[in-house]
Amino acid sequence: MIIEFDGEVFRWDARADAAWFFVAIPPELSAEIREIPRxxxxxxxxxxxxxxxxxxxATSIFPSDGGAYVVPLKRAVRDAESLVEGGPVTVRLEILDG
Structure with missing residues (x-):
């Protein structure tokens, strides 16, 4: 399964010494992913x-508290693609599990 979507980069402060950046997969696509047997x-x-x-x-997506999956955006990708918190991003995902 391959999906493509637009989203907004957001920051999650998991710990005081580190911040993580993600983009949320839209709810309808998250629901489709959730239905894949794996x-x-x-x-x-x-x-x-x-x-x-x-x-x-290669990475893993994770379900968030709101039910949508989120894609982690590592620093190397943010730097290479000039991604900033609150900025737009277009993501293409190939689901490998399932």
Whole structure:
């Protein structure tokens, strides 16, 4: 399964010494992902291959408190693609689990 969507970069301060940046997958696409049969992984994660601009990497998406999955955006990708908190981002995901 391959999906593409537009979102907004947001910051999550998990700990005082580190901040994480994510983009939320829209609810309707999150619902489709949730329906894919697959073995359970820690935290309900799903393995994906992500692409933003010319950057591609392997990662996992995670369900958030609101029910939507979120895609972590590592620093190397944010720097390479000039992504900033609150800014727009277009993400292409290939779902590897399922």
């Amino acid at each position: 073995p359970y992984r820690g935290f309900g994660s799903v393995r994906v291959r992500a692409r933003v601009g010319t950057s591609q990497w």
